[in-house]
């Protein structure tokens with residue numbers, strides 16, 4: 001499974017990139033607006049921090065001609081960029097056109113398998129299925145993920161199912177169980193994936209025993 005970081009925050013991308021476990025970064029207009037910096041400079045800095053990673057950057061127009069103009073501009077900035085497109089009628093038309101032009105797409109704001117089918121038919125590289133926003137209104141966000149994974153596999157669509165709107169580590173575990181190809185998450189959730197109390201207890205015991213025995217890795221050599 002690929003792990004993407006869902007952020008526009010350069011410090012967070014830098015920290016996660018150091019760990020070497022992220023395959024890309026997803027942004028959206030809200031996350032970019034929070035940075036207080038320009039869209040292009042932020043996205044390009046993220047590209048340089050995650051070499052070879054898939055970096056999603058979203059169009060903001062909602063009418064086809066302007067969406068296409070924005071998509072071509074965004075895609076021209078760096079070959080790592082994946083154009084994020086909302087699942088609206090003109091967005092699906094745009095996805096089909098970008099697919100023809102060999103520009104990768106991430107179809108976003110997908111909540112149902114019927115929407116995901118349209119994204120897959122249009123050739124979406126990634127289908128961003130939101131889970132947290134459905135859970136927030138007492139739904140089962142992960143149900144559509146499982147159905148979409150089954151759909152792309154049954155019909156052999158090359159699209160990857162990306163679990164988005166992740167709120168906590170259990171969402172990541174459930175995404176794994178559903179066989180999703182990608183999970184994107186805020187830095188806080190990525191950081192939480194490390195945690196287990198038995199790891200902390202176990203490490204403390206190892207180090208206490210080692211120190212009590214007076215052992216050293218770099219032994220002093222008598223000259």
Ligand code: G3P
Nearest residue numbers: 006028132133164165166
């Ligand atoms: O970027 C798309 C998605 O991950 C947003 O998540 O937390 O705003 O529902 P959230």
